[in-house]
Amino acid sequence: MNNEKQELYDAMIAYKVPGIQAAVDKARKAGMSPEEIIENLGLGMTEVGVLFERGKLFLPHVLSAAAGMKSAMDVLGPEMLKNGTASAVKASVVMGTVEGDVHDIGKSICSTMLQCAGFDVHDLGRDVPKGDFIKEIKGGCKMCGMSALMTTTMTVQKDVIEMLKAEGIRDQVKVMVGGAPVTQAYCDKIGADVYGESASETTRKAKELKI
Amino acid sequence: MTEYYTRMGDGKRVLMSKDAIFADLVAGSADAADMGGIPDLTSAEIEKLFEIISDKNRVVGVEPGNEVVLTYDIGQLDFTGDNGNSGNGVDVGRLESALLHERALGADTFELAHADYSIKPVKPVISNEMQTMEEIQNEIVAPYFYGAMPNMGLYYKPDGPYGNPADLMREYKIEEAMDQAEKAAVHLARDIEYVSTRLVAAGADGFNFDTTASAGDADCVGTLNGVKALRKACPDTYINVGMSGESVMGIHGMIEFEGQVVAGLYPHQQVKLAEKAGANVFGAVVNTNTSKSLAWNLARSVAFTKVCVEKSSIPVHANMGMGVGGIPMCETAPIDAVTRCNKAMVEIAKVDGI
Numbered sequence: 353m354n355n356e357k358q359e360l361y362d363a364m365i366a367y368k369v370p371g372i373q374a375a376v377d378k379a380r381k382a383g384m385s386p387e388e389i390i391e392n393l394g395l396g397m398t399e400v401g402v403l404f405e406r407g408k409l410f411l412p413h414v415l416s417a418a419a420g421m422k423s424a425m426d427v428l429g430p431e432m433l434k435n436g437t438a439s440a441v442k443a444s445v446v447m448g449t450v451e452g453d454v455h456d457i458g459k460s461i462c463s464t465m466l467q468c469a470g471f472d473v474h475d476l477g478r479d480v481p482k483g484d485f486i487k488e489i490k491g492g493c494k495m496c497g498m499s500a501l502m503t504t505t506m507t508v509q510k511d512v513i514e515m516l517k518a519e520g521i522r523d524q525v526k527v528m529v530g531g532a533p534v535t536q537a538y539c540d541k542i543g544a545d546v547y548g549e550s551a552s553e554t555t556r557k558a559k560e561l562k563i
Numbered sequence: 564m565t566e567y568y569t570r571m572g573d574g575k576r577v578l579m580s581k582d583a584i585f586a587d588l589v590a591g592s593a594d595a596a597d598m599g600g601i602p603d604l605t606s607a608e609i610e611k612l613f614e615i616i617s618d619k620n621r622v623v624g625v626e627p628g629n630e631v632v633l634t635y636d637i638g639q640l641d642f643t644g645d646n647g648n649s650g651n652g653v654d655v656g657r658l659e660s661a662l663l664h665e666r667a668l669g670a671d672t673f674e675l676a677h678a679d680y681s682i683k684p685v686k687p688v689i690s691n692e693m694q695t696m697e698e699i700q701n702e703i704v705a706p707y708f709y710g711a712m713p714n715m716g717l718y719y720k721p722d723g724p725y726g727n728p729a730d731l732m733r734e735y736k737i738e739e740a741m742d743q744a745e746k747a748a749v750h751l752a753r754d755i756e757y758v759s760t761r762l763v764a765a766g767a768d769g770f771n772f773d774t775t776a777s778a779g780d781a782d783c784v785g786t787l788n789g790v791k792a793l794r795k796a797c798p799d800t801y802i803n804v805g806m807s808g809e810s811v812m813g814i815h816g817m818i819e820f821e822g823q824v825v826a827g828l829y830p831h832q833q834v835k836l837a838e839k840a841g842a843n844v845f846g847a848v849v850n851t852n853t854s855k856s857l858a859w860n861l862a863r864s865v866a867f868t869k870v871c872v873e874k875s876s877i878p879v880h881a882n883m884g885m886g887v888g889g890i891p892m893c894e895t896a897p898i899d900a901v902t903r904c905n906k907a908m909v910e911i912a913k914v915d916g917i
Contacts, residue, residue: 406598407827410780410813412737419735456716457778457814460729467733475733503894504645532886533894535573535853549854 356382357392364396364420365403367413372420376427386428386435393421397468404465405552411461418468443563444472445495446488448480449531450508455501458531462497462551469555471495482512489516489525494563497554500531509534510542526561530554567617570900572860573853574893581617584858588612591855591862598810599829601870604862608911612865615903615910616858623902625909632916634844634880635664636710636773636805638676658699665705671916674710674771675699675762681714682751683723685758693765700766706801709762710771713755713789715782718747725750728779728814744815748785755789760796769801769843777807779814780826783833787820787840794841804837805846805882806830809867830871838877844916847871848882853892857900861889861907868912880916881908 356379363375372393379389400417403409447463449455456478463475474488485496496516500506509529516522528546529539539547546561548554566578579587592604604612615623625631635641639660644650655663657675664670675696677685685692692709700707719727725747728740759770770793776783790802811833813826821839828836830847837845849864864881868888872879886892889904908914 407810407813410816410826411732412741412813412816415732415735415737419737422735456727456729457812460727460733461812464729464733473733533892535892537573537575549852 356384357388360389360392361396361399364393364417365399367400367409367417367420369416369420369423372417373423376424380427386431389424389428393424397421401465401468401552401555405550411464414468415464418464421468442470442472443494443561444474444492445497445558446474446476446485446493447497447499448476448485449478449499449501450505450512451479451481452508453500453502453505454478455499455531458501458551459497459499462499462530462548462554465551465555466497466558469559471558482508482515485512486515486519486521489521490519493525495526495528495558495561497528497530497548497558500529500534503533506531506533506538509544513543526563528554528558568899569616570857570891570897571853572851572855572857572891574891574897574900577856579856579858581613584613584616584856585609587856587858588616588862591859592866594859595849595863595866599831599867599870601829601831601866604866604869604911608865608869609862611911612858612862612907615907616861618903621899623906625906629909631909631914632671632878632880633669634672634771634803634916635668635670636674636771637680638674638710640676640678640680643678657695658702661699661703661707665703670705672706672708672769673703674708675767676710680710680712680773681717682711682754682758683714683717685711686754689758689761693761696762696765696767706768708769708771708801708803709759709767710773711758712774712777713751713772713782713786714774715747715751715778715785718750719743719778723747723750741815741817744779744781745818748781748788748818751782751785752788752792755786756792756796759789759793763793763797763800767800769803771803771805773805773846774807775804776811776825779812780824781815781818783811783825783836784818784820787825787836790837790840790842801844802842803844803846803880804840804842805880806833806848809849830867831874834871834875834877834879838875842877844878844880845871845875846880846882847914848887849889851886851888851890851892853886857889857891857903860891861904864889864904865907865912868908868914872913872915878915881912881914883908883917 527544529544530548664673726743731740834845
């Protein structure tokens with residue numbers, strides 16, 4: 353069984369969908385439970401995240417590994433439902449670059465990393481009106497990620513937090529902020545819950561929130 | 564215990580002991596060595612960095628005779644822009660701004676820039692830009708370039724014709740995302756050739772490509788191919804390739820320039836590609852981490868930049884501003900940190916210009 357565990361881990365790091373599918377098939381034939389398979393794929397996915405952070409793997413590679421994970425879940429999910437062992441889906445996250453700001457790339461990488469980590473990501477894109485964040489949160493999103501790349505737009509993050517307070521729903525959502533001019537001190541000052549220096553750090557902190 | 568006045572990467576004032584500063588200097592250098600596969604700074608260099616950081620004076624400088632060339636990017640926008648794009652909100656014309664930089668601010672080179680500071684929006688106003696270039700060249704003595712960001716993000720939807728790789732990848736359309744990035748890179752190179760050759764024909768002494776690779780590795784390849792085309796068309800023009808970050812983001816992941824995958828390259832590797840493309844000067848960038856101290860950031864930046872200078876056959880002008888080169892990431896970068904970072908870049912990393 354140890355061989356199969358290692359092969360699942362290695363297949364994730366090699367990030368090729370057919371390779372991941374083959375490793376999953378082999379593990380199932382060897383009698384490994386869906387939970388064990390997912391656990392070992394998850395260890396591989398964590399390492400993929402580390403290699404991404406270190407600049408050894410890139411976004412398409414991370415996505416390819418995530419696509420492999422998704423195809424494994426397509427097979428393992430129904431089995432887990434049948435066995436009654438399906439775990440709850442991770443929280444829904446609304447993501448967007450704030451109103452007045454058209455910088456997209458950092459926020460998109462962050463959305464992708466969160467999606468790869470199993471979150472249900474609602475990416476609203478860039479130049480997102482403040483009210484759209486509120487609408488998504490009222491619609492059930494438990495986390496809200498706002499990116500701002502300019503000193504003139506970072507204040508919108510604070511505006512949205514104030515709107516959440518005015519609506520009486522601030523306690524229902526964890527607010528994450530990031531972007532070039534944003535810092536931990538600013539995050540603390542405006543009353544956000546999480547500051548992410550990078551996409552990887554944001555994802556790690558989001559997972560730690562355990563919503 | 565003596566404590567020294569210094570900064571965090573977000574500009575916050577802090578007091579640190581000698582031991583704490585040394586520990587951060589060593590850790591910052593080690594992080595660069597680990598990430599870039601480059602040597603750590605020597606203990607003599609760490610000592611020198613400590614001397615610079617712990618200097619009692621608010622403003623420090625290089626010794627007479629060690630001054631380096633100062634080039635400026637962003638054209639007149641540092642006067643006319645608002646705080647969101649590094650400006651001061653002072654409304655002056657492009658001619659007046661060029662002359663002020665030359666005659667009042669001591670700029671060794673300067674450049675003409677479009678308000679949007681990107682290649683693509685220059686195309687429809689190219690005739691105006693050519694005319695302005697010619698007019699200012701009649702007044703200015705210092706080498707006067709044209710500057711713009713390749714900014715390949717403008718070629719993706721919703722701003723341009725190509726599918727946005729970030730959106731496509733989230734739908735697991737990875738090959739399509741790569742294909743769109745490759746097509747956008749070809750388009751960018753074509754536009755660079757169109758814009759840059761016309762401005763050189765109008766009298767520009769050179770072209771400054773600012774924030775190369777801001778949209779990732781395909782942006783880097785598109786820019787380098789554009790540089791190559793400009794060099795071929797204008798063998799004597801002066802080309803400055805400045806980067807946008809310390810590592811080329813792998814949005815495509817596999818795209819190559821001259822047989823070299825560009826994703827993940829660090830300054831000492833980026834500069835070799837800029838040379839191959841035909842650049843005269845390379846603008847190295849190292850990012851500042853806002854959660855770490857000035858000591859950590861500066862040691863890391865110097866370690867990266869020093870190796871870049873050593874490996875380069877062309878002059879290296881370090882990007883030194885808000886959030887790069889060890890300088891804190893805050894709207895008005897503190898002068899104590901700015902001057903310390905510049906001194907260290909000149910005296911330890913041995914950059915040719917700033």
